[in-house]
Amino acid sequence: MSAAAPDPRTRTAGRTAAPSRHPELRVDRIACTGHGMCASLLPRQVRLDEWGYPVVDDARVSAADGEVAIRFCPARALYWA
Amino acid sequence: MTDILELLDAAGLTGRGGAAFSTAVKVRAAREEGAAVIVNACDGEIGAAKDGYVVEHHLAELVHGAELVASSRGRKVRYAAHRGSATASTLRRAGLDVLETPARYVSSEETALISLASGGLARPMTKRKPFVYGGRDSDGRAVRPTVVLNAETVWRVAQVATHGPAWFRSIGTREEPGPRLVTVTGAVQHPGVLDTEAGTPIADLLDAAAADSRAEHLVIGGLGGVLAPVAAARALAWSTAELAQFGGSVGPGIIDVLDPHRCPVAVVDSYLAFAAGESAGQCGPCMFGVPALSAAWADLLDHRPTPARVEIVRARAGLLPNRGACRFPDGVARFTASALQTLRPHLNAHRDGRCPSERTSGVRSRA
Numbered sequence: 001m002s003a004a005a006p007d008p009r010t011r012t013a014g015r016t017a018a019p020s021r022h023p024e025l026r027v028d029r030i031a032c033t034g035h036g037m038c039a040s041l042l043p044r045q046v047r048l049d050e051w052g053y054p055v056v057d058d059a060r061v062s063a064a065d066g067e068v069a070i071r072f073c074p075a076r077a078l079y080w081a
Numbered sequence: 082m083t084d085i086l087e088l089l090d091a092a093g094l095t096g097r098g099g100a101a102f103s104t105a106v107k108v109r110a111a112r113e114e115g116a117a118v119i120v121n122a123c124d125g126e127i128g129a130a131k132d133g134y135v136v137e138h139h140l141a142e143l144v145h146g147a148e149l150v151a152s153s154r155g156r157k158v159r160y161a162a163h164r165g166s167a168t169a170s171t172l173r174r175a176g177l178d179v180l181e182t183p184a185r186y187v188s189s190e191e192t193a194l195i196s197l198a199s200g201g202l203a204r205p206m207t208k209r210k211p212f213v214y215g216g217r218d219s220d221g222r223a224v225r226p227t228v229v230l231n232a233e234t235v236w237r238v239a240q241v242a243t244h245g246p247a248w249f250r251s252i253g254t255r256e257e258p259g260p261r262l263v264t265v266t267g268a269v270q271h272p273g274v275l276d277t278e279a280g281t282p283i284a285d286l287l288d289a290a291a292a293d294s295r296a297e298h299l300v301i302g303g304l305g306g307v308l309a310p311v312a313a314a315r316a317l318a319w320s321t322a323e324l325a326q327f328g329g330s331v332g333p334g335i336i337d338v339l340d341p342h343r344c345p346v347a348v349v350d351s352y353l354a355f356a357a358g359e360s361a362g363q364c365g366p367c368m369f370g371v372p373a374l375s376a377a378w379a380d381l382l383d384h385r386p387t388p389a390r391v392e393i394v395r396a397r398a399g400l401l402p403n404r405g406a407c408r409f410p411d412g413v414a415r416f417t418a419s420a421l422q423t424l425r426p427h428l429n430a431h432r433d434g435r436c437p438s439e440r441t442s443g444v445r446s447r448a
Contacts, residue, residue: 028207029364030219030406049400053365079209 098231125189146239305412
């Protein structure tokens with residue numbers, strides 16, 4: 001990775017008061033009951049396994065997209081970490 | 082007296098339950114949060130016996146170590162052990178507060194013990210942040226700050242306080258300092274717990290237990306560990322750096338020597354069948370994925386283990402990591418991946434219709 005494009009996950013806090021690390025979207029696996037809403041809302045980052053539970057291929061979701069998924073998860077199983 | 086936190090920092094003591102996290106960091110957070118302390122003496126991994134060994138032989142030091150960890154603000158210490166076990170009886174006879182856990186695989190997992198101690202069921206909880214800071218379970222129920230330390234770790238805390246960090250660091254390796262227990266079990270004449278150190282040749286551990294010289298395979302670290310060939314393992318030292326060759330680590334310190342007369346594909350089948358019944362049934366990827374993996378492995382045993390069938394096993398195992406509240410499915414996936422790697426020659430023999438382990442009977446059936 002070039003110096004011009006730092007990995008957002010390891011970015012340190014700067015003058016813009018950016019978070020010390022880009023938060024990742026996580027699934028509370030106990031709360032998740034496999035509604036599949038996250039895969040519909042985040043088709044590029046989340047797919048479903050054969051039982052309908054999410055496989056998160058890329059947890060670096062934009063704040064706006066992540067917030068929508070968190071709000072619409074019927075099981076309230078999504079969170080930032 | 083120098084503070085125990087400084088001593089633990091200088092000693093470099095890490096957790097002996099398997100995760101090898103810095104004990105100083107954990108105890109510091111526990112002190113700051115006024116966390117309740119649970120000493121885990123469950124020996125929850127397959128083949129484990131060292132927690133019971135510590136309780137049986139070093140109980141006074143164990144209690145001393147627990148007092149050092151929980152030294153102020155009247156924090157209570159509880160000792161977790163499997164219900165009905167000899168370890169639980171010994172702890173109770175000593176007048177200690179025993180947290181009796183069901184003898185299920187995941188019930189001795191860190192967050193399962195915290196759940197049980199908080200009045201919930203002995204099932205893992207989602208760790209949105211470490212429970213040493215307190216938190217909530219997935220139903221929103223508040224959980225007070227609690228820290229879980231393995232029994233051997235707590236015993237080592239007392240030893241560090243008594244003998245000092247220089248003594249501790251004079252044992253083991255630079256990366257993995259200090260004495261450590263290893264349980265050697267299975268096809269050995271003298272099963273039991275060895276008080277040894279990182280860097281010891283694995284051959285010495287096997288010889289000390291008088292392992293069956295015909296044995297071909299070992300399980301290192303139980304169901305959350307790896308299956309390795311004896312010949313290659315004997316040439317290595319007991320250290321995470323060297324065990325990484327098989328995808329393993331010193332973990333919870335268990336070597337299980339497999340019976341040379343039993344087909345290792347069948348042994349793995351029984352491990353995975355056990356695993357399928359041990360999911361707590363909370364997380365979808367585990368409650369469906371582990372039984373599906375077990376069924377896919379059974380197909381390797383019951384039918385010709387074709388590349389397509391092996392691929393199904395690999396794919397099912399590949400869907401387990403990072404998809405549970407606890408690391409049980411991750412461990413099962415690691416174990417399965419190591420078994421596929423180590424048993425490749427054995428599986429190839431099955432494909433040709435013979436089993437190298439069974440002289441009289443052949444492979445169970447044909448497809």
